[in-house]
Amino acid sequence: MVTKAGVKLLDFGLAKAAQPAAASDAQAVAETAFAGALTEEGTFLGTLQYMSPEQLEGRPADARSDIFALGTLLFEMATGRKAFAGDSRIALASAVLQQEPPTASSLNQTIPRALDGLIRGCLAKDPDHQWQTGT
16 A cells, blocks of 8 residues: 555455465465464464454454454544554453444544445444445
């Protein structure tokens, strides 16, 4: 993403190993096998401010987790502050799981109400209540 401050690399933090394009691709097979050894069941990796509630709770993550992360990024871009905050990792995770951030327009009066609705739809705590696709 290009901003006034420069170029920023965005990573929604949800990546899963996929089947290699061709079974004969030994490098892809090796990388997929190695990737499985990096994490254990019941652990999570990612930046807490951008992780969805289901990721924090150790439930299966899918594309809706990326939609939640998109909502946190939209909120941050629109307001200049993170959607969730805490003084420790536990407090931050608790905020993601339990608190609702203020509307973006309450922090930045130039934000259209429609963007508030989009962000709220992305940040729904229950994945079934989030926007279901990126379209």
